[in-house]
Amino acid sequence: MSGKKLLEKLLLAQNPQSDVALLRDALAIESVTGSETLFARFLERQMSTLGLNTGTRAFEGARENVWGVLPMDGPSLMILGHTDTVHVRGWKEHWQGDPRKNPFGGVEVNGQIWSRGASDLKGGICAAIAGYRLLQHTGVQPFCGLTFAFIGDEESGEPGSGVSAGAKDLVRCIEMGMIPRPDFAVYVEPTNLDIYTAQIxxxxxxxxxxxxxxxxxxxxxxxxxxxxxxxxxxxxxxxxxxxxxxxxxxxxxxxxxxxxxxxxxxxxxxxxxxxxxxxxxxxxxxxxxxxxxxxxxxxxxxxxxxxxxxxxxYPSGRDHPKGGSPVENDPDLAAVDLLQSCIRQTRPKAGKIGGAPYWSEMPFLTDQIGCPTIYCAPGDIAVAHTFEERIEVEEYLAAARAFALFFAGFGASHSSQNNPT
Incomplete structure (x- = not known):
């Protein structure tokens, strides 16, 4: 099926109310760093409903990472995101007397959903899940292995946490064969649906x-x-x-x-x-x-x-004992070209190649398991960690369609890159 025909089917099949409800349900679950497990279990239920083979593993005591796998021969794609958010101290006071006063309310104002985690990064997680669900509704099967992996302990700010303990355990699970080793990964940090191939x-x-x-x-x-x-x-x-x-x-x-x-x-x-x-x-x-x-x-x-x-x-060791490493991936990879094309079919002004002005957990995949990784998701990093955190509904819905297109095309794209003849 051509990309244009598939996009037409996706537009007809997408249920915006259902996709927004998924996001609101996710935002309603408090998951400040250190208390991610309830949200991880919510994600496990969502992935199980979609027929994915799910698994969980505890790290740092009772905190849980969660994943869902669509097993298939051929190239393997991973969608990765962190389940924790920063704190909400002061949010209610800031928005006192305003509909946005509940930091977990997911209220819509002027076409944007306001809540802690809306951009960073439950919007990206839910857009990816909604994208796979949407692809299922069209009857199209991805021609690749697909793994959703959602991990805790990415954010800083809470005592005794925020050292990428979840990412470190994810790498261990991949090395032990508990989770498929990906050939390409998308970490759903907010980029306004641009594609960041490098980070500080x-x-x-x-x-x-x-x-x-x-x-x-x-x-x-x-x-x-x-x-x-x-x-x-x-x-x-x-x-x-x-x-x-x-x-x-x-x-x-x-x-x-x-x-x-x-x-x-x-x-x-x-x-x-x-x-x-x-x-x-x-x-x-x-x-x-x-x-x-x-x-x-x-x-x-x-x-x-x-x-x-x-x-x-040096209090903030991540992939390195004294901090976090910078990373650069090849922006000319076929998977990057495909993702850019998928985004521009749904959000024509997005899909620009850029660099992340923030640090997240890309190095754990690129440096430790040799997997090319990029950041891409709806949402704006400029409002993350603030009382202004929100996500545009139309961008979120466009992201779900873009992810659906990407899942459908990734296997062929990766094969053509590795077998140009």
Whole structure:
């Protein structure tokens, strides 16, 4: 069946009310990082209803990853997304007296559904499930193996979590043969239905500068941690200027470093301790170990005044002990071309190739199991993690149709790439 004819069938078969109801049901389930299991079980029920072979596995205690598999010979496609959202503290107060006051209400205002997780990224998960359901309604069978894998612990912000524990366990399950090894993967982070083939890397550094406090009238008896911090900050900002003037990546721009917090003193005395935090952005091609080494060399803590101690902690290890790696995939892959074509049939102005200005879990597939991976889904990253989080209904419905087209065409696309004759 031609793509045009299939799209016509999809348009006739799609039930917008049912697809929106699926999203609203998903949004109604609170799944802040650490409490993803109820949402994972909801997804298991959805996939089981569609005839997929489902499975779950606990990580970090009772938290669960979930997957559904359509087994088939030939190339294997994976749709991947995280089940957790960031917190909703302050949401009700922000929207007091407004229909949007319930962070899990999924209320529609001006053609957009407002809720925590609407863009990041339950909209992407539900669009993919709705797309497969829609394809079933047309009677078309994918010519590829298809796996939906939904994992917890991607988001940061909750104590003791947000270290990609779910992604790490997913990789273990693939390596053990519990989940099919994919040949191509789509991680449904929000992209407004553009296609991100690259992403930034990052590390966060928490720095504690310790001196010696002393009464303000006898400052000579102390060692001023704030003055030492000033020296370190000056070096960090010099490093920032060097990075900004350095090489530029076509999709994600230059590398950078940003001081995000500083705290010190507080008494009428010589500051005995200061703390600062910063985040370093890496462009694809940079090695995280090298970036950390260069940063520590720039600080040059050995030249600080006698009596000053500096401790550096890297709290956000992901695929790397000190942070998350940058990634770049080939934008000319046949699967990318196919996905772009499918999107433009349903959302003509979308489907542009770009780079993610955020970090998510692409490296676990690209670097650890050698699977080309891209980000693509409805929703806008600019409203994620805010009180403005929402998703456009028409974009969400177009995404479901685009995913249905992609599932139908992936097997032929992958075969033609690997067997050009």
């Amino acid at each position: 890397g990052f590390f966060i550094a928490d720095i504690t500068i310790t001196g010696k406090t002393a009464y303000f009238g006898t400052p000579e008896l102390g060692v001023d941690a704030l003055k030492a911090t000033h020296k370190l900050l000056s070096r960090v900002w010099e490093h920032e200027a060097e990075l900004n003037a350095g090489p530029r990546h076509d999709l994600v721009g230059t590398s950078s470093i940003l001081v995000t917090d500083i705290n010190g003193g507080g008494f009428i005395a010589v500051p005995g301790e200061c703390k600062l935090s910063l985040i370093r952005k890496l462009r694809p091609g940079e090695a995280l170990d090298d970036a950390v080494s260069a940063f520590e060399a720039v600080l040059n803590t050995e030249e600080l005044p006698k009596g000053v101690d500096v401790a550096i902690n």
